[in-house]
Amino acid sequence: MLDQIWENIQRVKAESPLVHNITNAVVMNNTANALLVAGASPIMAHALEEIDEMVALCRATVINIGTLDRFTVESMKAAIRRANEVGHPVVLDPVGAGATSFRNQTLRDILVAGTPTFIRGNASEIMTMAGLSTQSKGVDSSESSLNSLDAAKALSQRVGCIVCVSGETDLVVEGDRVVYLHNGSPMMEKVTGLGCTASAILGAFAAVVKNPFMAAVSATSFMGVCGEIAVGISQGPGTLQLHLYDVMYNLSREQFMQTVRVLE
Numbered sequence: 001m002l003d004q005i006w007e008n009i010q011r012v013k014a015e016s017p018l019v020h021n022i023t024n025a026v027v028m029n030n031t032a033n034a035l036l037v038a039g040a041s042p043i044m045a046h047a048l049e050e051i052d053e054m055v056a057l058c059r060a061t062v063i064n065i066g067t068l069d070r071f072t073v074e075s076m077k078a079a080i081r082r083a084n085e086v087g088h089p090v091v092l093d094p095v096g097a098g099a100t101s102f103r104n105q106t107l108r109d110i111l112v113a114g115t116p117t118f119i120r121g122n123a124s125e126i127m128t129m130a131g132l133s134t135q136s137k138g139v140d141s142s143e144s145s146l147n148s149l150d151a152a153k154a155l156s157q158r159v160g161c162i163v164c165v166s167g168e169t170d171l172v173v174e175g176d177r178v179v180y181l182h183n184g185s186p187m188m189e190k191v192t193g194l195g196c197t198a199s200a201i202l203g204a205f206a207a208v209v210k211n212p213f214m215a216a217v218s219a220t221s222f223m224g225v226c227g228e229i230a231v232g233i234s235q236g237p238g239t240l241q242l243h244l245y246d247v248m249y250n251l252s253r254e255q256f257m258q259t260v261r262v263l264e
Contacts, residue, residue, distance in 0.1 A: 001217070002260060006253055008209050008218035013039030017207035020058035021200060022046050022076055024066025024095065027193030030241070031200045037249040038222070040204035048075045055082040059089075059207035062200050063116070065106055066095035066193075073106050080114030089206035089215075092116035093199040098128035111159065117212055119155065120164040120199045123148035130155040145169050149178065162216050164202065166195055170224055172216045179217050182261040183224030190237035191244075198223045217262070225259045226251060 018041045023031055028044055035042040045054045048071065055061055061083045063076045083090045092110065096103050107129060110116075119129065123145045130151035145167025152163040152173040165171040170181040188194050202219040209215035229251075230243040 001262060001264070002257060004214060005218045005221050005260070005262070006256055008205060008214065009222055009251070009256070011208045012204050015039075015208045016041050017059040017204055018043060018057065019200065019203045019207060020045060020054050020061045020079070021064070021203070022072060022079055023062060023064040023093075023196060023200070024193075026066060027064075027196040030193050031197055033245060034197045034248065035200055035204055037245045038201055038204055040201075040207070042200070046072050046075050048078055051075050051078045052082050055079050055088065056086050060091070060203040061088060062091045062093065062203040063110065064093040064095055064196055064199060065097075065103060065110075066093075066196060068102065068106060073109065076106070076110055077113035080110055080116065084114040089117040089203070089212065090114070091118045091120060091199050091203045091206065093196060094119065094121045094125045094129055095196065097121065097125040104128070115159065116161050117206060118162045118164060118202055118216060119159065120166070120195075120202055120216075122166050122195060126155060126163060126165050127151040130158075145171055149173070153178075162212055164198075164216050164220055166198060166220075170220050172213065172220055174213050177213070178264070180263045181217070181220050181224055182263070183221065183259065184227045185231040187231050187234070187237060187240055188227045191241050194223075194227070194244075221260055221262060222248075222251075225256055228259055229255060 032042040126148045145165045156163045163173045172179045205215040205219035226247045230247045234240040234243050
């Protein structure tokens with residue numbers, strides 16, 4: 001599996017897929033930079049008037065509900081509908097699910113409009129989407145990723161998609177199949193939007209890797225490994241963000257193989 005993950009990391013750089021993002025205003029610049037250094041080509045397009053053309057032009061769409069308004073909600077619904085029509089992968093990041101009724105209704109409406117290929121979020125968000133009661137901390141998780149495993153399985157089966165859960169242990173779930181990824185660092189939680197970055201990176205891998213489950217494992221592994229290496233050379237969250245871009249850009253096979261920890 002590790003050789004395949006590394007091949008997929010190189011495939012993103014070789015093919016430089018165009019990835020469409022309807023994402024939140026807090027992280028837009030960070031997300032675009034992360035996609036660039038990983039080898040992909042980002043485009044941030046929210047206007048409803050161009051959604052149909054943009055989704056068809058790009059090879060994957062990432063929908064992030066972090067900063068919602070009624071206009072972007074319509075664009076999100078149109079984007080997932082169009083992506084399903086043209087057969088392009090969709091990543092749904094349910095930022096802050098459970099925090100407000102507007103967010104929860106938006107997620108329901110998006111799932112009525114279409115089916116995502118992936119849902120990627122923290123444990124609280126995934127548990128909320130699975131219908132379990134959990135205490136929200138806004139956009140932060142109040143639950144352990146491992147506590148959300150049953151919820152992730154249920155959500156995967158109900159929606160018919162792959163579910164990725166971020167946390168101390170990252171999970172990639174498809175039905176009863178689970179891969180556990182043990183990379184990353186708690187310091188990554190101190191940098192705004194690294195979860196959103198992980199969703200965008202997943203979009204890049206989904207665009208070029210034919211097997212969606214392996215795309216999810218590869219993207220999650222890449223993000224965790226790069227974060228862990230970057231933390232090791234950082235003095236704190238400020239330098240972590242800078243070092244993360246450099247590590248993603250310069251990651252070698254030797255660094256990756258020495259750091260990665262994946263268990264199925």
